[in-house]
Amino acid sequence: MKQQLVRLSPHQNAKVFAVMMAVSSLVFAVPFFLIPASMFEVPGSSPPFYVILAIPIIYLVLGYVGTFIGCLVYNFLYRFVGGIEFESESV
DSSP states (O other), rough: OOOOOOOOOHHHHHHHHHHHHHHHHHHHHHHHOOOOOOSSSOTTTTOHHHHHHHHHHHHHHHHHHHHHHHHHHHHHHHHHOOOOOOEEOOO
16 A cells, blocks of 8 residues: 655654764764774874764754754645655555
């Protein structure tokens, strides 16, 4: 059976996506800064700790704002072009 998404909740979707982006950025940012700093850089020239913490916060804010705006645009355009269609099946 085909179904369409009529509305995306901007706040809920943005909140979930922002947290996912922040957590995933930690997975990449921490090793990216710590491993090269210990292997290739001159001792004492590694980035300050607050820079490593700022990256997930920046990702969180930008992820929230971007997803929120994206949901608002989808909800507006749904009236003109229809929603995302998908097929589902009861198991």
